[in-house]
Structures are given as structure tokens and as C-alpha cells.
Amino acid sequence: MEMLLKMKLLFINKFRSIQLNNLTSNLGFLFYPTIKRNSDLKLFILWVFKEISPLTQLHQKTTSLPFSFSATSFTGKGIEIRERIMVKICCIGAGYVGGPTMAVIALKCPAIEVAVVDISVSRINAWNSDQLPIYEPGLDDVVKSCRGKNLFFSTDVEKHVAEADIIFVSVNTPTKTRGLGAGKAADLTYWESAARMIADVSKSDKIVVEKSTVPVKTAEAIEKILTHNSKGVNYQILSNPEFLAEGTAIEDLFAPDRVLIGGRETLDGQRAIKALKAVYAHWVPEERILCTNLWSAELSKLAANAFLAQRISSVNAMSALCEATGADVAEVSHAVGKDTRIGHKFLNASVGFGGSCFQKDILNLVYICECNGLPEVANYWKQVIKVNDYQKNRFVNRIVSSMFNTVSGKKIAVLGFAFKKDTGDTRETPAIDVCKGLLGDKAHLSIYDPQVTEEQIQRDLSMNKFDWDHPLHLQPMSPSSVKQVSVVWDAYEAAKGAHGLCILTEWDEFKKLDYKKIYDSMPKPAFVFDGRNVVNPQKLREIGFIVYSIGKPLDSWLKDMPAVA
Numbered sequence: 069m070e071m072l073l074k075m076k077l078l079f080i081n082k083f084r085s086i087q088l089n090n091l092t093s094n095l096g097f098l099f100y101p102t103i104k105r106n107s108d109l110k111l112f113i114l115w116v117f118k119e120i121s122p123l124t125q126l127h128q129k130t131t132s133l134p135f136s137f138s139a140t141s142f143t144g145k146g147i148e149i150r151e152r153i154m155v156k157i158c159c160i161g162a163g164y165v166g167g168p169t170m171a172v173i174a175l176k177c178p179a180i181e182v183a184v185v186d187i188s189v190s191r192i193n194a195w196n197s198d199q200l201p202i203y204e205p206g207l208d209d210v211v212k213s214c215r216g217k218n219l220f221f222s223t224d225v226e227k228h229v230a231e232a233d234i235i236f237v238s239v240n241t242p243t244k245t246r247g248l249g250a251g252k253a254a255d256l257t258y259w260e261s262a263a264r265m266i267a268d269v270s271k272s273d274k275i276v277v278e279k280s281t282v283p284v285k286t287a288e289a290i291e292k293i294l295t296h297n298s299k300g301v302n303y304q305i306l307s308n309p310e311f312l313a314e315g316t317a318i319e320d321l322f323a324p325d326r327v328l329i330g331g332r333e334t335l336d337g338q339r340a341i342k343a344l345k346a347v348y349a350h351w352v353p354e355e356r357i358l359c360t361n362l363w364s365a366e367l368s369k370l371a372a373n374a375f376l377a378q379r380i381s382s383v384n385a386m387s388a389l390c391e392a393t394g395a396d397v398a399e400v401s402h403a404v405g406k407d408t409r410i411g412h413k414f415l416n417a418s419v420g421f422g423g424s425c426f427q428k429d430i431l432n433l434v435y436i437c438e439c440n441g442l443p444e445v446a447n448y449w450k451q452v453i454k455v456n457d458y459q460k461n462r463f464v465n466r467i468v469s470s471m472f473n474t475v476s477g478k479k480i481a482v483l484g485f486a487f488k489k490d491t492g493d494t495r496e497t498p499a500i501d502v503c504k505g506l507l508g509d510k511a512h513l514s515i516y517d518p519q520v521t522e523e524q525i526q527r528d529l530s531m532n533k534f535d536w537d538h539p540l541h542l543q544p545m546s547p548s549s550v551k552q553v554s555v556v557w558d559a560y561e562a563a564k565g566a567h568g569l570c571i572l573t574e575w576d577e578f579k580k581l582d583y584k585k586i587y588d589s590m591p592k593p594a595f596v597f598d599g600r601n602v603v604n605p606q607k608l609r610e611i612g613f614i615v616y617s618i619g620k621p622l623d624s625w626l627k628d629m630p631a632v633a
């Protein structure tokens with residue numbers, strides 16, 4: 069059969085059963101790969117656009133899921149289409165989530181134009197420079213391969229929002245520090261202002277996607293803001309929470325365990341889900357894209373973080389018992405994790421979990437439980453945070469009590485400040501609480517982290533709790549620096565002349581340090597407090613150190629000392 073006819077038939081068959089409203093998204097997402105490979109492309113495209121254009125115009129007028137169209141252009145031998153039916157995505161919030169997720173969408177979907185916008189000029193400038201604002205393995209390559217092609221970073225928030233078909237909102241959702249729910253509830257100020265701005269500037273229908281982690285039922289509130297200010301524009305709200313972990317963000321985005329999309333159970337809601345699903349379907353296998361109702365998607369994100377944090381608090385609670393009994397927490401978690409029902413991941417005892425989300429999201433969950441009259445459930449989850457605080461306090465108390473009950477005037481070297489390895493992020497890092505605890509006992513700290521700057525460490529140590537979770541320009545600008553803290557760029561320099569050395573982040577390089585050299589540079593007795601179980605305590609004891617490792621059998625020096633917070 070003549071190729072052109074074949075293609076027309078294929079086209080007609082393929083789209084016969086599809087409603088007009090879905091036609092264009094299907095054209096864009098499904099059909100393009102087929103026609104791209106055909107030699108009769110030019111004639112076929114002309115046919116499609118002659119016949120289909122009127123329909124697409126109609127589509128734009130009638131559907132609640134608008135898609136932008138650009139003219140096709142033919143180059144060279146008439147084979148290549150440079151521009152075609154194109155979806156435009158805009159992401160509000162160019163942070164740890166917005167930046168990497170959008171970069172990966174742009175990489176995997178060359179047909180989609182992605183604009184990432186932010187009110188922070190310095191952040192956007194950094195995204196447009198060689199020095200990206202966040203450190204994340206693999207991110208540079210992804211950004212470099214799409215930036216300026218189909219990935220753009222801009223402060224022109226309103227323009228990109230107005231042009232977009234799908235708007236992701238990935239702004240801060242900090243813990244409230246004042247008023248109703250202070251210390252627990254999520255502060256939705258930034259979300260609300262983003263929603264109001266979307267309503268102000270939108271002239272065409274939009275799919276608005278919750279990417280930030282938000283309380284259950286936020287979509288309802290957002291829907292109200294948008295529809296009450298809609299000026300005839302239709303909005304569909306989807307919940308598409310993000311599960312990436314920092315340090316492995318690109319890996320996680322390339323091969324997610326699952327992508328979760330929640331939407332309304334109406335026809336329009338289901339269409340919106342389909343449109344977003346089509347974006348992820350470019351690289352995520354169909355069975356990994358889970359579609360649910362809105363509230364399940366919103367709650368699943370809070371539940372997932374709560375479950376993960378709960379595992380860490382469980383193993384950390386065990387670590388205290390190990391120290392009291394002579395058991396070794398690494399052996400216990402290995403034995404427990406061998407049970408396939410439990411699994412081995414996320415069972416590493418530590419000085420406590422950190423990061424921008426676990427604590428915030430559990431507090432948020434606790435607040436939601438309380439508001440729904442479920443105090444027992446709220447208390448259950450609250451305990452996860454209490455154990456985490458206990459673990460950090462216990463660590464500080466171990467240091468102070470080992471060193472003759474005072475660290476006043478003593479130099480303590482701190483290795484690692486980020487909340488985990490392979491990131492420069494310090495939000496809610498346990499290092500802040502440990503350092504503040506030691507400073508409270510008048511220690512002098514010499515801190516080294518391969519990815520965290522002096523300015524950041526000083527800010528973190530002088531900022532109030534939760535102040536960090538706001539756009540940069542709204543954070544306290546020049547907090548006074550803490551005098552007993554120096555920040556150095558080498559672990560050996562940090563340790564020189566220190567009475568004790570504590571390891572607070574599990575950077576690989578801390579495993580390979582020359583601890584004999586370090587020992588020789590320290591006054592005696594020399595102590596190592598390993599909050600991440602990165603060193604071999606036995607080897608260090610052979611050098612001469614007094615060693616405390618979380619959840620490991622205690623050094624004889626520590627045995628009679630008070631252990632608990």
C-alpha cells in the first residue's frame with residue numbers, strides 16, 4: 069500500500085476511538101515518534117494539519133486541557149520537524165526539587181518546553197551559570213545538555229506561567245512559627261501567593277500540579293483560590309508529590325520506584341491525570357505510574373516520609389540499648405534487615421536524621437491527626453521526632469561526659485556538616501544541634517565539610533529554628549557570626565590541636581583519612597566520636613584513640629559514664 073495512505077489509515081485508526089478533546093495530546097505524545105521515522109512525512113504532515121487544524125482549533129476552544137500549537141517547519145530534505153505540537157511546562161520554585169525534576173523532564177521530553185521560574189534572582193542566575201545553586205551528582209550534565217534548548221531558568225514568573233499548559237508548584241512549605249498551629253502546621257504562604265499569581269495572569273486553561281509536599285486537602289484550598297479568581301479559565305489541580313532523595317536525585321528521577329499522580333475523579337480530572345502521565349511515560353514504565361485520588365496522593369507523601377523516618381528512629385532507639393547491653397547495632401540491623409519483610413535499607417544508626425523534610429512533614433502529619441481528633445495517632449508519630457532529638461542530645465552528652473564533664477575552652481573538630489553525604493544541603497542537619505549543644509558548653513569548634521561554605525555554617529548556627537525554610541531573600545540577611553567557630557578546608561587542619569573529633573556526616577573521604585597523623589596532632593587523651601559509624605573503632609583504638617561509635621560496644625573509658633540525654 070502506498071505509504072501516505074498507510075499513514076493516513078494508521079492515523080485514523082489510532083484516533084478513531086479517541087475523543088476530540090484528547091486528540092491533540094495524543095498527537096503530541098503518541099503519534100510523533102511514528103511519523104518522525106517516515107519518509108512521506110512532509111505530505112502526511114500537510115494532510116494532518118490541513119485536516120486536523122480546524123479540529124485542533126475547536127479543541128482549544130472547548131477543552132479544559134489546552135495545549136499550545138506551533139507551526140511545523142521543514143528543513144533540509146523535508147524530513148525533520150523542528151517544532152510541533154508542543155506542551156509548555158512551567159515550574160514555580162527553582163529549588164532542590166524544582167531544578168532537578170524539571171531538568172530531567174526536559175532531558176527526557178525534548179518536545180516539551182520547560183521553564184523553571186523563581187522570585188530569587190540569585191538562584192536563577194546560578195541556574196544559568198556554570199556554578200549551579202545546588203550540588204547533586206549528575207545534575208550538571210543534565211542541565212548542560214538541555215539549558216537554552218528546551219530548558220529555561222527565569223525570574224519572569226508571570227510570563228512563563230501565562231504561557232504554560234502545565235504548572236508545577238514546588239515552593240517552600242515550611243513549618244509555621246507563629247499563630248495557629250505554630251511549630252507543627254505547614255505554612256502555605258508561598259503556595260497561596262503562587263496560586264493567586266497563577267489566577268491573576270492566566271488567560272488559558274491550566275493543569276496546576278502540587279509538587280511541594282503539602283497537608284492533605286491543600287488541593288481543595290488551591291482549587292478555591294483559583295476558581296474564585298478564575299476569569300473564565302478552567303483549572304485542574306493534580307497532586308504529584310516528589311520522592312527523590314538528595315545526593316541521588318538524578319538517579320531517583322531517572323528510575324523512580326513510582327510516580328504518583330492524584331486527581332479529581334471527574335472526567336476533566338481524569339484527563340488531566342492522563343496528560344501528566346503522558347509526560348512521565350516518556351521514560352517511566354507504565355506500571356510505575358500510580359494514579360489515585362487527590363487526598364491519597366497528598367497523604368501518601370507524608371506517610372512515606374513518616375515511615376522512612378520511623379525506621380531510622382527505631383534503629384536509633386536500638387542503638388541506645390546496644391550501648392547499654394554490649395550488642396552491636398550494625399549486627400542487629402543486619403540480622404533484622406535480612407528478614408525480607410523488613411528489608412535492609414534505611415536501618416543505619418546515626419546521630420539522628422536531618423534534611424529539610426522528615427521533621428517538617430511529620431510535624432505536619434501530627435498536626436493533621438490532631439485536627440482530625442486523633443491524638444493517639446498524633447502521639448505515635450510525634451515519638452519519631454522525640455527519639456531523633458534524644459539521639460542528638462545523647463551524642464552531645466557522650467562527648468561532654470567523656471571529656472571530664474566539660475568541653476569549655478576545648479577545641480573540638482567537627483568533620484561533616486551536611487545532613488548526609490553527597491549534598492551541600494545543611495537544612496535541619498543534626499550537625500546544627502550537636503554544634504549548638506557543644507557551643508552551649510563553651511567548646512571551640514573547628515568545622516570541615518567538603519561541600520558546605522563557612523557562610524552557610526555561620527548562618528545555620530545563628531539562625532532560629534525553621535527560619536531556613538523561606539526564600540533566600542526573606543531569610544535573616546546578616547546574622548552575627550559565632551565567634552567560637554572556625555571553618556577550615558581540610559580535615560587535618562580541623563583536627564590539629566583538637567581534644568576531640570566528631571564525625572557528623574558520612575562523607576567517603578572520612579573513611580580514608582590518615583588517623584595516625586591526626587592522632588599525632590592532637591593533645592592526649594584524644595577522642596573520636598563517630599556519629600555515622602564510618603571508622604573502624606578497633607583500628608582507631610589500636611592507634612591510641614578513645615572511641616565512641618553510635619550503638620557499638622563501649623570503650624572501657626566510657627563504660628561508667630552517664631549515657632542518656
Ligand SMILES: NC(=O)C1=CN([C@@H]2O[C@H](COP(=O)(O)OP(=O)(O)OC[C@H]3O[C@@H](n4cnc5c(N)ncnc54)[C@H](O)[C@@H]3O)[C@@H](O)[C@H]2O)C=CC1
Pocket residue numbers: 160161162163164165166185186187188191225238239240241258259261262279280281282310311312313314424425537538539540
Ligand atoms: N528537598 C527535597 O529533597 C524534597 C523536597 N520536597 C518538597 O518540595 C518543596 C520544595 O522543596 P525544595 O525544593 O527543597 O525547597 P527550596 O527552598 O530549595 O526551593 C523552593 C524555591 O521556591 C521559591 N519560591 C518560593 N515562593 C515562590 C513564589 N511565590 N514564586 C516563585 N518562587 C518561589 C524559593 O525562592 C525557592 O528557591 C517543599 O514542599 C518540600 O517539602 C519534596 C521532596 C524532596
Ligand SMILES: O=C(O)[C@H]1O[C@H](OP(=O)(O)OP(=O)(O)OC[C@H]2O[C@@H](n3ccc(=O)[nH]c3=O)[C@H](O)[C@@H]2O)[C@H](O)[C@@H](O)[C@@H]1O
Pocket residue numbers: 281310311312313314315373376380413414415416417418419420421422423424425426487488489
Ligand atoms: O521529602 C523529602 O524531602 C525526601 O526526604 C528523604 O530524602 P532526603 O532527606 O534527601 O535524604 P535521606 O536519604 O532520606 O536521608 C535523610 C536523613 O536520614 C539519615 N539516615 C538515612 C538512612 C539511614 O539508614 N539512617 C539515617 O540516619 C540521613 O543521614 C539523613 O540525615 C526521602 O528519602 C525522600 O524519599 C523524600 O523525597
